[in-house]
Amino acid sequence: MRRLSILGSTGSIGQQTLEVCRKAPADFTVEGLTCGSDIATLYDQIKEFSPVAVAVSDPIKGAELAKRLKDEGIKTEVYTGPDSSSVIAQLSECDTVVGAIVGFAGLEPVYHAILSGKTIALANKETLVSGGDFIMPLAREKGVDILPVDSEHSAIWQCLRNGDAKNLDRILITASGGPFRGMKREDLENVTAEKALNHPTWKMGGKITIDSATMMNKGLEIIEAHHLFGVSVDQIDVVVHPQSVVHSMVRLKDGSVLGQMGRPSMILPIIVALYYPERGPAFTEPFDPFAAGINNLTFEKCDTEVFRLVGLAYEVGRQGGLLPAVMNAANETAVMAFLDGRIGFLDIERTVYEVCSGFVQSAGQTVDIDSVREADRIARENAEEILRKFIS
Ligand code: NDP
Ligand code: MG
Numbered sequence: 001m002r003r004l005s006i007l008g009s010t011g012s013i014g015q016q017t018l019e020v021c022r023k024a025p026a027d028f029t030v031e032g033l034t035c036g037s038d039i040a041t042l043y044d045q046i047k048e049f050s051p052v053a054v055a056v057s058d059p060i061k062g063a064e065l066a067k068r069l070k071d072e073g074i075k076t077e078v079y080t081g082p083d084s085s086s087v088i089a090q091l092s093e094c095d096t097v098v099g100a101i102v103g104f105a106g107l108e109p110v111y112h113a114i115l116s117g118k119t120i121a122l123a124n125k126e127t128l129v130s131g132g133d134f135i136m137p138l139a140r141e142k143g144v145d146i147l148p149v150d151s152e153h154s155a156i157w158q159c160l161r162n163g164d165a166k167n168l169d170r171i172l173i174t175a176s177g178g179p180f181r182g183m184k185r186e187d188l189e190n191v192t193a194e195k196a197l198n199h200p201t202w203k204m205g206g207k208i209t210i211d212s213a214t215m216m217n218k219g220l221e222i223i224e225a226h227h228l229f230g231v232s233v234d235q236i237d238v239v240v241h242p243q244s245v246v247h248s249m250v251r252l253k254d255g256s257v258l259g260q261m262g263r264p265s266m267i268l269p270i271i272v273a274l275y276y277p278e279r280g281p282a283f284t285e286p287f288d289p290f291a292a293g294i295n296n297l298t299f300e301k302c303d304t305e306v307f308r309l310v311g312l313a314y315e316v317g318r319q320g321g322l323l324p325a326v327m328n329a330a331n332e333t334a335v336m337a338f339l340d341g342r343i344g345f346l347d348i349e350r351t352v353y354e355v356c357s358g359f360v361q362s363a364g365q366t367v368d369i370d371s372v373r374e375a376d377r378i379a380r381e382n383a384e385e386i387l388r389k390f391i392s
Helices: 012-023 039-049 061-072 084-089 104-115 126-143 151-160 206-214 218-230 267-275 306-317 321-338 345-357 369-390
Strands: 004-008 028-037 052-058 077-080 096-100 119-122 145-150 168-175 236-240 244-252 257-259
Touching: 004 012, 004 104, 004 119, 012 028, 012 039, 012 267, 028 039, 028 077, 028 084, 052 061, 052 084, 052 345, 077 084, 077 104, 084 104, 096 104, 096 244, 104 119, 104 126, 104 321, 104 369, 119 126, 119 267, 119 321, 126 145, 126 218, 126 321, 126 369, 145 151, 145 218, 145 267, 151 168, 151 218, 151 257, 151 267, 168 218, 206 218, 206 321, 206 345, 218 236, 218 306, 218 321, 306 321, 306 345, 321 345, 321 369, 345 369
Parallel strands: 004 028, 004 096, 028 052, 052 077, 096 119, 119 145, 168 236
Antiparallel strands: 168 244, 244 257
């Protein structure tokens, strides 16, 4: 039995993790839950799963929830404020932390979970993009497993689980291509948030859905794979595969290519992580190779002239240091501005490029929690400054 703390339990991955817990009450207990501000959903989760403690990042919402629980005689403890998810990440009652907060806000709680020796099931790719250089060594030092939940990385991990990691030659990371696959740059200029939020194959939170539309999601995933599997970004190819059936592939030194197939559902990668090193039960419909749409699988190159953030991510991944944290922070800031209707779609890319090109990397700079936090903060300020000129 795993004893879980689910960070970001009110989000898309968080709710799907709880769906797994609901179906397998003998295999999981829910000890801790956290959210940003959605206390209505969190309250329902508390009633259903009776966690020991929860955290709400927004202090006002957190106080409101604490009062409600007290009035109703519910024993769950409530922590509030920006650092409160880190408390839940270290609960002595839990052994496994599911990192499902969106964005850089997910890094610190995961860092604290590793420090206190918890197993990490990681969906929050921004943790590794910004902090992979110290997160991975810290996990090794503490003997902590980082189990990937991101579907492509789960696929790669599964392909390498038979001991083939030493034979890895290249990673072929698949991408659906998002809602704007095949479009030209001039068509992208005026796409709306509503269109960008309409992903063809995956239902996810807002930020990652926009990242999929700009293809920055694949850029982030290249850097995530670099950290998880110890390969250079230049050993990773992006393969656009609109059907989202092959979740990624690895090419071994003898030329064999192994892939993992399945329906586009996050339930399976969540189960693969949470039952590791065993295999879990079938909670989703079994994969049917004869189902509609599966008989015509296609693979194409990514058009990096149109989706320029992919090329930027390769360059940023090569340079490393604090630059990936800077790119991530600029992207988060620009995506939020786009979702708020403040800037256009291609202004996301323009902002991220400009923040990255203005960043001067100091030689010999250590990458640790403090330097990454500071790089993130400054990059957000710079991004806000730059995107102001795109606001019409
Ligand atoms: P959502 O936007 O659906 O959910 C985000 C969660 O994080 C919510 O619970 C939200 O709380 C919480 N949150 C936001 N800010 C804070 C904060 N400062 N402190 C504590 N909690 C916070 O995101 P997704 O579930 O889609 O994505 C989560 C992560 O998983 C992302 O890093 C994403 O890239 C990754 N991922 C997601 C996939 C998917 O299919 N959705 C697939 C692969 C990876 P609240 O509800 O209160 O705002
Ligand atoms: Mg993914």
